[in-house]
Amino acid sequence: MSARPPSRSVRWGANALGLVVLLVSVFPVYWMVSRSFLPRNRIRSDGQTWFPWHGTFANYDRILSGDGFRTALVSSLSVTVLTVVIALFFAFLAAVAVSRFRFRGRTTFVLTLLVVQMIPAEGLFISQYKMLEGVDLLNSVVGLTFVYVASVLPFTVWTLRGFVDGVPRELEEAAMMDGCSRVQAFFTVTLPLLAPGLVATGLFGFIQAWNEFTLALVVMTDPAKETLPVWLIGFSESRSRGVDWGAIMAASTLITIPVIAFFLVVQRRMVTGLTAGAVKG
CATH class of the missing domain: 1.10.3720.10 (MetI-like)
Structure with a gap:
């Protein structure tokens, strides 16, 4: 007898969990790359930006x-x-x-x-x-x-x-x-x-x-x-x-x-x- 396929809720839950694990794993890399385009004063400021708008290659x-x-x-x-x-x-x-x-x-x-x-x-x-x-x-x-x-x-x-x-x-x-x-x-x-x-x-x-x-x-x-x-x-x-x-x-x-x-x-x-x-x- 073949096993029953997982229900839609189980698949959605597994996909959501996988997405969370992916974001947690990728976020430090994104933060490192994005900070590399910001000048020192913006990195050390109190208000951090999520995206390196007006970044620099300095x-x-x-x-x-x-x-x-x-x-x-x-x-x-x-x-x-x-x-x-x-x-x-x-x-x-x-x-x-x-x-x-x-x-x-x-x-x-x-x-x-x-x-x-x-x-x-x-x-x-x-x-x-x-x-x-x-x-x-x-x-x-x-x-x-x-x-x-x-x-x-x-x-x-x-x-x-x-x-x-x-x-x-x-x-x-x-x-x-x-x-x-x-x-x-x-x-x-x-x-x-x-x-x-x-x-x-x-x-x-x-x-x-x-x-x-x-x-x-x-x-x-x-x-x-x-x-x-x-x-x-x-x-x-x-x-x-x-x-x-x-x-x-x-x-x-x-x-x-x-x-x-x-x-x-x-x-x-x-x-x-x-x-x-x-x-x-």
Whole structure:
């Protein structure tokens, strides 16, 4: 017996609840963007405006005219791109090995991934700092990328393992019966079906590396090597006339643009990968 569809009142209630959650989630972003177009005196005034009528781009001019933002942007982009590429490469190999092969220590390896994710990141700061200091990688993109990859890799391996497990082995076996080698069968059949998993884990790694603050604060002590989150804190603290909220809101808006742009591109690729990876009977 088929289940009864929800009544109209239930649907309206669910839609209203979803709309409230959407507004609560979007409002801080809207407030940040709208304040970025207002001069300082209007932001600090008692009567706040909901819409930035007669706004100005002066806040963006102050941010973009300085060298600090551009330098931090290059550092963040370099670290983030390297982290995503390296983490996806090693996580992909590890996920395939754990999912497709049986070897001694396989269960221990999987359990280790779970245990590593439970360790608080703050508990590793001292050891990570001393390790990078010992190999002269402090204040370097390579050193920060190294610790970022180490923090992202366990979750990435665990997530990709689930996607690899979801692809039936019979597809590879059928391709091998048609004359493909194991490697050819994997790259022509299995790999395209893993596109959504690679995209999802890559998005997670991108967001985590782009927005990460505490590790970058510990590793990048040189102001010339700061990433964007660390630079933003230093910028807000360096204003002699008080906090320049307009410039901070403008800088925050600029920092979120790459994440939004990457998500929009990845979302389109994710839908394409899901469609292309559908198995037709």
